[in-house]
Amino acid sequence: MRYDEIVSKGLGILRDAGIEHWLNLGAETQSQNRLNREYMDSLTFEMRLLGDGQWADTRTVLFGVELPAPIMPAALTASRVITKLARWEDPWLELFASGVAKAGSIMWVGMSTPYELQRIMDQGAPVVKIVKPYQDNAEILHQIKDAEARGVVAVGIDIDAMYLEKAFDEKPGPPFLGPKSIAELQTFRDATSLPFILKGVLSVHDALIARDRIGADCIVVSNHGGEAIDYAVPILKILPEIKAAVPEITILVDSGFKRGTDILKALALGAHGVCLGQLLLLAFVANGAQGVADMLGILTEELRRNMSLTGCKTVTAIEPSIIRPL
Ligand SMILES: Cc1cc2nc3c(=O)[nH]c(=O)nc-3n(C[C@H](O)[C@H](O)[C@H](O)COP(=O)(O)O)c2cc1C
Numbered sequence: 001m002r003y004d005e006i007v008s009k010g011l012g013i014l015r016d017a018g019i020e021h022w023l024n025l026g027a028e029t030q031s032q033n034r035l036n037r038e039y040m041d042s043l044t045f046e047m048r049l050l051g052d053g054q055w056a057d058t059r060t061v062l063f064g065v066e067l068p069a070p071i072m073p074a075a076l077t078a079s080r081v082i083t084k085l086a087r088w089e090d091p092w093l094e095l096f097a098s099g100v101a102k103a104g105s106i107m108w109v110g111m112s113t114p115y116e117l118q119r120i121m122d123q124g125a126p127v128v129k130i131v132k133p134y135q136d137n138a139e140i141l142h143q144i145k146d147a148e149a150r151g152v153v154a155v156g157i158d159i160d161a162m163y164l165e166k167a168f169d170e171k172p173g174p175p176f177l178g179p180k181s182i183a184e185l186q187t188f189r190d191a192t193s194l195p196f197i198l199k200g201v202l203s204v205h206d207a208l209i210a211r212d213r214i215g216a217d218c219i220v221v222s223n224h225g226g227e228a229i230d231y232a233v234p235i236l237k238i239l240p241e242i243k244a245a246v247p248e249i250t251i252l253v254d255s256g257f258k259r260g261t262d263i264l265k266a267l268a269l270g271a272h273g274v275c276l277g278q279l280l281l282l283a284f285v286a287n288g289a290q291g292v293a294d295m296l297g298i299l300t301e302e303l304r305r306n307m308s309l310t311g312c313k314t315v316t317a318i319e320p321s322i323i324r325p326l
Contacts, residue, residue: 001287003298007279010286017085023278026226033226036256039234042326043265048311056307058300060315062250062273063153063195063218065126068104069300070273070315071263073280073292074225074254075130075158075199077111085285094119096284099292101125103300106153108275114146126153130199133157135178137187144191154218156197157188159206160228185214195250200224202238204245211246218250225255225277236269240320243270260302264310267318 001009014020026033058069073096082092093109093116100107101124108128109120121127129147134140140157147155162179180188189196198210199220210216221239223232235255243251253266254275263274276299283295312318 001291001294003295006283006286006291006295006298010282010284010291013085013285014282019085023282024226025224025278027228027230029230030226031230032223032228032232033256035231036223036226036234039237040256040262040265043236044324044326045261045264045306045310046322046324047309048322049309051311051313054313056304056312057314058304058307060273062106062252063126063128065106065153067106067273069296069303070267070271071296071299071303072106072128072252072273072275073100073108074222074275074277075108075110075128076277076281077109078116082281082285094123095289096280096292097121097123097125097127099284099289100296102289102293103296105296110158114143114150117147117152118150121150121152128152128154128156128197130197131155131157131188133159133162133177133180135176137184140188141191144188148192148194152194154195154197155192156199156216156218156220157185158199158220158222158224159185160200160202160222160224182209182213189215197252200228201242202228202232202235204238204241207242207246211249216249218252219246220275221251221253221271222275223255236265239266239269239271260299260304260306263299263303264306264312264318265323267315268312268320268323270320 060067060070097107097120107125110130111132129152131140131143144155162177195217197218198216200222201207201219210219221235235253250272252273253271257274257276258279266274280292283291310322
């Protein structure tokens, strides 16, 4: 299926179920999704066509894994969208993960039980596990060690989801999540020898603490798909500042990325890779595991074409000067 077919089929299924609006995650005003999109759209490309006449190579390495492109799913947990559709039995994420395995990407798992994590891992894709900021630190430490023992390639915690649910139409969930101190995050970092990820960094302030005091190997610049805070600074606006502050750690981004051009903009402004949540969820609704694999393949082709048109022969050769603000 083509991009447009996947999206319109997925949206049609959600519309028929009366839950199309659930895809546009966001806190009270949903301003952050709109502003994020507007900023992304305000960045344009120079074309750089004259060179050696070769197609670009999108391959890269993240967490020691060779990938066809720096494009991965965002950390996902069982979704109310899927539960409402009730087309898949729990744990539905393993089906999603089999699509990721087909595409040769890395699966990112958010909130899960060890049983679900294992079934997802059994699909064959390398897995990154992002633990929730549970109030119970023993549970966090248990899940980090459990994930490491099962063989994930990296582990981390999302620091921006102190509320269980904060999408615009939901009430905050029961208080089993909470904010974590730097000292607590250090403890989690020290509990594993794997690459350690902090997800939900949206300031130079937090990026410096992540690197210098917590010892994170990787940060995900993210507004949690719009759920974190209204009027969140657009991802691509803050990204160059964060890159300048912590150039030596791995920087990934998520929130609002939809096309190969969006991904190229992020790579040009300093990201090593891009994660996508809602778009891949939509592809899954449209066509199950194959929809996920197809969408990852389509985005890779879009990235390859746009890298070729901007003279970026490899992922490491992508540079900020191809971007021209309107
Ligand atoms: C169905 C679904 C489940 C999610 N579950 C988690 C989770 O368990 N942990 C987490 O850190 N983020 C979770 N997220 C947020 C994503 O990791 C990511 O930050 C966000 O979806 C990126 O924005 P996008 O959806 O616009 O691509 C979830 C997102 C979706 C769509």
